[in-house]
Amino acid sequence: MKNSPFSAQEWIHILLRQQGLLQPPVSLDAAVQQLGYVQIDSINVVQRAHHHVLHSRLSHYQPQMLDDAIASGQVFEYWAHAAAYLPMADYRFSLYRKQQLKQGELHWHEPDQRMMAQVLARLRQEGPLTAADFNDEVKSRGSWWDWKPAKKALEQLFMQGDVMALRRDNFQKVYDLTERVLPATVDTRLPDEAEFCRYLILRYLQAHGFGTATQMGYLRKNIKAALQTELNHMLEQGELAQFSYQGKMHYFLPEITTSAVGTGNTVWLLNPFDNVLIQRERLKQWFNFDYQIEVYVPAEKRRFGYYSLAILWQTQMVGRVDVKADRASKTLLLQQLTLEESAYDSLGLVSSSFIEAFVQAVAAYTRFNDCVRWKLVSCNDTLLKQRYRRLQYLQA
Numbered sequence: 003m004k005n006s007p008f009s010a011q012e013w014i015h016i017l018l019r020q021q022g023l024l025q026p027p028v029s030l031d032a033a034v035q036q037l038g039y040v041q042i043d044s045i046n047v048v049q050r051a052h053h054h055v056l057h058s059r060l061s062h063y064q065p066q067m068l069d070d071a072i073a074s075g076q077v078f079e080y081w082a083h084a085a086a087y088l089p090m091a092d093y094r095f096s097l098y099r100k101q102q103l104k105q106g107e108l109h110w111h112e113p114d115q116r117m118m119a120q121v122l123a124r125l126r127q128e129g130p131l132t133a134a135d136f137n138d139e140v141k142s143r144g145s146w147w148d149w150k151p152a153k154k155a156l157e158q159l160f161m162q163g164d165v166m167a168l169r170r171d172n173f174q175k176v177y178d179l180t181e182r183v184l185p186a187t188v189d190t191r192l193p194d195e196a197e198f199c200r201y202l203i204l205r206y207l208q209a210h211g212f213g214t215a216t217q218m219g220y221l222r223k224n225i226k227a228a229l230q231t232e233l234n235h236m237l238e239q240g241e242l243a244q245f246s247y248q249g250k251m252h253y254f255l256p257e258i259t260t261s262a263v264g265t266g267n268t269v270w271l272l273n274p275f276d277n278v279l280i281q282r283e284r285l286k287q288w289f290n291f292d293y294q295i296e297v298y299v300p301a302e303k304r305r306f307g308y309y310s311l312a313i314l315w316q317t318q319m320v321g322r323v324d325v326k327a328d329r330a331s332k333t334l335l336l337q338q339l340t341l342e343e344s345a346y347d348s349l350g351l352v353s354s355s356f357i358e359a360f361v362q363a364v365a366a367y368t369r370f371n372d373c374v375r376w377k378l379v380s381c382n383d384t385l386l387k388q389r390y391r392r393l394q395y396l397q398a
Contacts, residue, residue, distance in 0.1 A: 003245060003246070003247050004245060004246040004247075005243075005244065005245045005246065006245035006246075006247065006252075007243075007245075008260060010247070010288070011317065012260050012261075013211070013212060013288070014288060014289070014317045015260065015261040015265075015317065016211040016212070016258065016260065016261055017210055017211050017212070017278070017288070018261070018265065018278075018317065019211070019261040019263060020036070020208065020209055020210055020211040021036075021037070021059075021209065021210070021277060021278055022036050022037065022059040023058065023059065023270060023278075023314075024261060024263045024264075024265060025263055026059055026060060026061070027059055027060065029060075030056060030060060030063065030067045030068065030071050030076075030077075031071060031076045031077070031089070033056055033059045033060055034056075034071070034076075034077055034087060034088070034089050035089045035091065036208065036209060037055075037059075037209050037277050038082075038088070038089075038092075038205040038206070038208065038209045038277075039082040039086040039087065039088045039277075040052045040055050040056060040086060040087045040277075041055070041082070041083075041084050041085065041086050041275040041277075041280065042079070042084075042085040042086055042087060043085075043275050044173060045297060045309065047308070047309050047325070047326045047327065048309065048325050048326065048327045048334075048371050049065075049327070049370060049371050050173075051273045051274065051275040051276075052068065052087060052275075053065045053068065054273040054276075054370075055273055055275065055276050055277065056068065057370050058270055058271075058272060058273070058276065061366070063370075068087065069169065072087070072169055073169065075090055075184075075185040075188075076089070076090055077089060077090060078090050078093060078096075078166065078167075078183075078184075079166070079167040079170075079175075080096045081096075081099065081161065083220050083221035083222070083280075084221075090185065090188060092201075092205070093184070093188050093189070093190070094188070094189045094190055094191055094192070094193060095193055095197075095198060095201045096163070097163065097190065097191075097192045097193065098192070098193050098195075098198040099161075100161070100162050100163035101192060103158075103161050103162040104162045104163070109157075109158065109161045110154075110157070111154045111157075111158065113155075113158050114151060114154065114155055114158075117151050117152065117154070117155040118155045118158060118159055118164075120155070121136070121152055121155045121156055121159060122159065122164065122165075122179075124136075125165060125177060125178060125179055126179060129178065130168050130176045130177065130178040131176070131177055131178075132171065132174050132175065132176055132177070133150070133152060133153040133156055133174065133175070133177075134174065136150070136152030136153070136156075137152075156175075156177050159177075160175070160177065163180060164179070164180060165177045165178060165179055165180055166178065166179075166180045166183040166184065168183050195228050196228070196231075196232055196235075198225075199225065199228050199229045199231070199232035199233075200232055200236070202218050202219060202222070202225075202229065203218050203229070203232060203233060203236065203242075203253070206218040207253070207254060207255055209277065211254060211258060212252045212253065212254040212258075213252060213253060213284075214250050214251060214252055214253070215229055215230050215233055215251075215253075217281055217284055218233075218253075220280075220281060233253060237253075240256070241255075241256075242254065242255065242256070243255075243256045247287075248287055250287070265316040265317055266316075267316070267355050267358065267359045268315070268316065268359055268363075269313060269314065269315050269356070269359040269360045269362070269363040270313075270314040270363065271311045271312075271313060271314075271323065271325075271363050271364070271367050272311055272312040272313075272314055273311060274295035274297075274309065274310070274311070274312075275295075276312075278312075278314070279293055279312055282294065285319070289318070289319045290319075291312070291319035293312050293319070293322070295309070295310070296308060296309075296310065297309060305340075306322045306324060306338060306340050307322070307323075307324020307337055307338040308324060308326075308337075309324060309325060309326065310322040310323060310324040310325070310338070310340075311323050311324075311325055313341075313345075313360070315344075315345065315356050315359060315360070318344045319342075319344075320341060320342050320344045320345040320356065321339065321340050321341040321342050321345055322338075322339075322340050323336050323338070323339045323340070324336070324337040324338040324339075325337065325367075327371040327372075327373055328373075329372070329373075332372065332373045332374045332375065333373055333374075333375050333376065333377055333393070334364070334367065334368040334371055334373040334375070334376040334377075335376070335377055335379055336364070336376060336377065336378045336379060336380075336381075337379045337380060338379070338380045338381070339378060339380065339381040339382070339383075339386070339387075340381075340382050341381075341382060341383055341386075351385070352383055352385070352386050357386070361394075364376055364394075365396055365397075368396060369396065374395065374396055375393045375394060375395045375396065376393075376394050376396075377390075377392075377393050377394065378390040378391070378394075
């Protein structure tokens, strides 16, 4: 690890600290500020991804807390590398992408200016509306790419900043004019390219502690050269330092320190869209863990299950567990638990320390999903499956 002030293990500790796992944020607003964004996802076989990510940082978290943060103007919905909730303090940096779209860059669909004007007129006259409030001459449509014209217009207006998501009702966006949603105190100065790149760099380092240029510009179009230029400038000014690890140049803030907080005997069940997991190559490099959500993999080709959570024990990724909440019976099903060698002790048995921490994490996750019991349905360790073959009821 050339020119690095810390060992690989120390960097992992720094990452977990910066991600709010070792030192939980004091509030939801602080959590979103620290992470930079929380990705939104619609899958609901268990509690949705954005809620789970926040629960992983705030043990007292309840979904209503996010609704309240949106209503109070602390958080807003837009696009990071995907649909996400972002801190309102970062609103001005969403204008960089919005301006590009207004100037003709395509997002998903060719803009229908006539329909967009009609949609804006209705919002101006009637107030907040959902896509369902607009009539559609075609009654049956396919997936998201086959949206009705009004939905396409709403999303184009949303992406280019003319409208915002006031809230979500039953997971459907409620749109309104930006001028009626955006708090009056929010900075709306358009950042230039250098400012935007600097923002990406500093936000990433705040949330992760260190990273490569590719990671900082993850899935951002046409920004690679400008981002590297800004990184070079910040290096020259002494604002950044760098080290090489496994052939990749990593950047960090010179004032960063090692984590004084240990992991304890803790297990975290991390959502597939968690900020720790979302960049697969980074996860492979630092945790030697090749993780892929299999929701989009044909059933016959899945290895670990439809919706498997990554299992982080202390500083190691030790397995995956496919989960589903049976809401009718209030049972959390661990449909498939797959452990790796790192979960085992020197005798070839699943570590008793791991089991203790894992059961605690499962109990907390069970409660978070409004369930009262959990069941281990399948496991690649025969002894563990035998031990938890019956329903496990939560203690009052």
